[in-house]
Amino acid sequence: MGLLALNRLVSFQRQRQRQRRRRRGQIRPPPPNGLVCSVANGKRSNHEDDDSPQGGKRTRYSGPDLPEDVLGHIHSLMPLQDAARAASVSHAFLRSWRSRPNIAFSSSSLGLTENGRGENKIASDFNSRVDHILKRHSGFGLRTLEIEFCGYKANTHCYLNSWLEFAVTPELQELTLMLPLKKARYCFPSSLFSNGRGNSIRHLNISWCAFSTTVGLDSLKNLTNVTLRDVRITEDELECLLSNSSALEQLNLIYCSKITCVKIPCLLKRLSCFNVIECDKVRLIENKAPNVSCFHISGGQVQVSLAESLQVKHIVLRIDSAISYACVKLPSAVPNLENLSIFSSCEAVSTPLSPSKFLHLKFLCIHILGAAFSPAYDCFSVVYFLDAAPSLETFVLGVSQVRMQHDSIVEYPSPLRQVEGRWHNHLKNVKITGFCSSKSLVELACYVLANATSLDCLTLDTTLGAPRCSVNKLGKCLTMEEDMVRESQRALLAVEAFIVARVPPAVKLVVLGPCSLCQDVEL
Numbered sequence: 444m445g446l447l448a449l450n451r452l453v454s455f456q457r458q459r460q461r462q463r464r465r466r467r468g469q470i471r472p473p474p475p476n477g478l479v480c481s482v483a484n485g486k487r488s489n490h491e492d493d494d495s496p497q498g499g500k501r502t503r504y505s506g507p508d509l510p511e512d513v514l515g516h517i518h519s520l521m522p523l524q525d526a527a528r529a530a531s532v533s534h535a536f537l538r539s540w541r542s543r544p545n546i547a548f549s550s551s552s553l554g555l556t557e558n559g560r561g562e563n564k565i566a567s568d569f570n571s572r573v574d575h576i577l578k579r580h581s582g583f584g585l586r587t588l589e590i591e592f593c594g595y596k597a598n599t600h601c602y603l604n605s606w607l608e609f610a611v612t613p614e615l616q617e618l619t620l621m622l623p624l625k626k627a628r629y630c631f632p633s634s635l636f637s638n639g640r641g642n643s644i645r646h647l648n649i650s651w652c653a654f655s656t657t658v659g660l661d662s663l664k665n666l667t668n669v670t671l672r673d674v675r676i677t678e679d680e681l682e683c684l685l686s687n688s689s690a691l692e693q694l695n696l697i698y699c700s701k702i703t704c705v706k707i708p709c710l711l712k713r714l715s716c717f718n719v720i721e722c723d724k725v726r727l728i729e730n731k732a733p734n735v736s737c738f739h740i741s742g743g744q745v746q747v748s749l750a751e752s753l754q755v756k757h758i759v760l761r762i763d764s765a766i767s768y769a770c771v772k773l774p775s776a777v778p779n780l781e782n783l784s785i786f787s788s789c790e791a792v793s794t795p796l797s798p799s800k801f802l803h804l805k806f807l808c809i810h811i812l813g814a815a816f817s818p819a820y821d822c823f824s825v826v827y828f829l830d831a832a833p834s835l836e837t838f839v840l841g842v843s844q845v846r847m848q849h850d851s852i853v854e855y856p857s858p859l860r861q862v863e864g865r866w867h868n869h870l871k872n873v874k875i876t877g878f879c880s881s882k883s884l885v886e887l888a889c890y891v892l893a894n895a896t897s898l899d900c901l902t903l904d905t906t907l908g909a910p911r912c913s914v915n916k917l918g919k920c921l922t923m924e925e926d927m928v929r930e931s932q933r934a935l936l937a938v939e940a941f942i943v944a945r946v947p948p949a950v951k952l953v954v955l956g957p958c959s960l961c962q963d964v965e966l
Contacts, residue, residue, distance in 0.1 A: 542584035547619075548573050550593035569593050570602045577609055585610060589619040600629055611635045617646040628652065628675065633659040645690075649674060657683040664688065667713075670695040677701055685711065696722055707732050709750075741786075749776040761786035766794055766809065770828060774799030781805050788812040793824035797831055804832040805869075810841040823883040826862060826890050829870075836869050838891075842877040842884070851880040852941065853933045859886050859941065870895040874902040880933040885941050892945045901946070902953040903938055905931040931957050 550556070553572050555565055569592065588610045592599070603620075611618070622629055631652040636644065636659035646668045653675035654660075660680065666688045676684075676699060685691070689710055694717040696705065703724045707717060709731040718739040719728055728740060729748040737757035740747060745762045749755075755777040760769060765787040773780060774797065781803050787810070807828070811820055822842065829835060859882070873891050878884055891901060907927075935956050946952045 541579065541581040543580065544584050545587040546576070546580075546585065547587075547589040547591075548576075549589075549591040555593060565593055566599065570599060573606065574602060577606055580609075582609060582612065583614070585612065585615055587617040588615065589617075589621075591619075591621040592623050603629065604632060607632060607635055611640050611644075613640055613643050616643055617648075618644060619646075619648040620650070620652065621648075622651040630655050631674075633657070635659060636662045638662075648672075654680045656680075660684045661687040665690050667692045669693070671697070671699055673698040673700075675699070675701050678704055682706065689713070693717070696720070698722065700724060703727070705729070707735075709733060715754075747772070749773075751776055751778075753779050755780060757782040759784045759786075763787070763789045766790055766811075766825075766828070767792060770795050770797045770831065774801055774831070779803050784808040784810075786810045786812060790820050793821040794827050796827045799831065801832040801834075803834055805834055805836045807832060807835055807837070808839040808841075812843055821883050822881065823860060823886045823890070825887065829867065829891075830865050833865070833867075834869055835867065837872045838870060838874075840873075840875045840887075842875070842879070842881075850882060851930075851933050851937075852882040852885055853880045853936050855882075857882065859889060861886075862890070865894070867891075867895040868897055871897055871899045872902075873898065873900070874904065876904045877907065878903040878905050878934050878938075879930050880937040885937050888942050889945055892942070892947065892950065898947075898950050900951045900953060902955070903934075903942070904955040905934040905938075906955060906957055928957050 548569075550565070550569070553569065555568055555572075573590070590603070590606070620631075629652050631649060631654055633654055633656060635641070639662065641659060641662040642665060644663055645665055647663070647666060648668075648670040650672035651674070654677070657680050660683045663684065664687055667690055669684070669688070669691065672695075678701075681696075681702060685694075685706075686708060690713055691711050692713050692715055694707070694714065696702065696718065697720045699722045701724065702722050704727045705719055705722075705725055706727075707714065707730045711732040712734055714732040714735055716737045717730070717732075717735065719725060720739060720741040722742060725742055725745055727746050727748065730738070730752075731750050733750070733752065734754050735752060736754045738755070739759040739761075741759075741761035743763055747760075747762070747768065749772070756779060758773070758777065758780060760783075762768065765785045767790060769783065769785055773783070780801055783801075783804060783806070785808065790811070809825060809828070811822065822840070825840065829838065870891070873895065875884065875888065878888075888901065888903065891898065935954065938954055943952070
C-alpha cells in the first residue's frame, strides 16, 4: 500500500468521524488546511509533534479510527520508504513502525541510486540508513529480516555484527543475508543462534559468507528452508546443521566450494526437495531422506547414491555420463519418477539398453551439450530410453550443433537404420532443438514418426532453440554464427529429403529455421 492509498484511508476515516459528530449535533469546523489542530483546554489534539523515523520533529496525525492490529497489518504491507513516511505523520503508524515485523533492506527499498556517486558513498549511505532504522526499532515483533548489501566499506562487517546481534531474537523467523560478491568474506557469527535464540528461525538464506564453527548450528531445530549460496561451510559444519534440523523441508547448496561430500540423513523425514548446484568439489551425494519428491544435482564427476524412494517424482541431473547413470540406476531407485531432465556433456558410451522400466515417466528432457574432447554420441540410441518409458507423453531433445561430432547425411547419404521398437501409445509431443543433418538425428525423427501412434506434433528446431533471430543495425544475426547457419540449412535439406514424406496425416510437423537474413549464407 502506497501513500495515495493511505491518504484515501485517512480521508475516509475523517469523513466517518464528521458524519458521527453531525448525527450527534457536535460537528466542528475542520482545522486549517485539514492538518494541524490547536491545543484546547490544556489537552493535545489529534495532531502532535514527535521524532520521525528519519530524525527531526514532525507534526503528526493520530491515525485513522481502526483497530491497532489492523493498522499494523496495513503498515507492514507498505514498501519500506512509504512505511517510514507514514510513520512520520501518524502516531498509529509510528507505533507499528517501531515493531514492524518484516524489514527488507536493499538499494531499491532505501531509495539509493548512483546519480554520479561512487561505490563508497553508496555503501556509506546504506550502512547509515540501515543503522538508523534498526536503532529506532523496538526489537519486538521482528519476524523477517532481509539485508541485500550494495557497495562495500571496510567497516561493513562491524555494522553487520551489531545488526545481527539486534535482530536475532527468539521471535525472528526468516533471515536473508546477501553480501557483495567481492572484497573480504564475512565470517557468519553462528554463535548468535545459541541459548535458544535460533529456535524460532525457519528460513535461513545467506550468501558469500563463511562458517568457522559449529557453535549455534545445533540450535536451529525448527529450520524448514535453508539456502547457502557461495558459503564456505565444511562437511562437519553441514553435517551438524542437517543432523539437528529434523523439520527441514528444502535444502539448497549453491557454489559451496569447500564441501566434497553431501550426506542427507534419514532423520530428515519432512525433507521434500534438495538442490546441490555447482559445488565443484563435491564427489558424492548420498540421500537417505525417505520423503524427497524432487532434487536437482548439477556438477561434474559426481557419484549419486539414492536409497529406494517411492516419493521421488521430479529429477534434474547435470553430471558427467548423466544419460547412462539415469538409464542404469534410476528405474530401481525411484520407480515412481514422472519428470526427468538430463544435461550431459560427456558420455563415454551411447545410451545403454536397460531391462528396467520407467513405468510412470511422463516427461523426459535430454540435453546433449557435447564437448570437443568427448566421443561422438549416437543420438539414435535414445530410442532405448523411449522404449523404457511406456507412459511417456512429452520428449524434448537438445543438442549442440557446432560441438556435436557427426557426419552430415546430406553430404554422405546412406540407408537409414531401423530397430524393432515398441509402440508408444501415449507420446504426443516431441521436440528436437539444435536439429542438424546428423544421420542419427534423422533416424531418431523417423523412428518417432513410425512408432508414436498418438503423436500430435513433431517440432524440429534447426537453430539454438532461443527466440527467433533479432537483427541489429549491421544487418547481422545476433544469435547464429555462419557455421551454425550453414548447418541449419543442411538440416532443412535433410528434413525435406528424408522426413517430410514420412509424416502421418494426423501429425503436425513444425520446422524452424534461421531468419531470412541468415539464409543468405552460402553452403
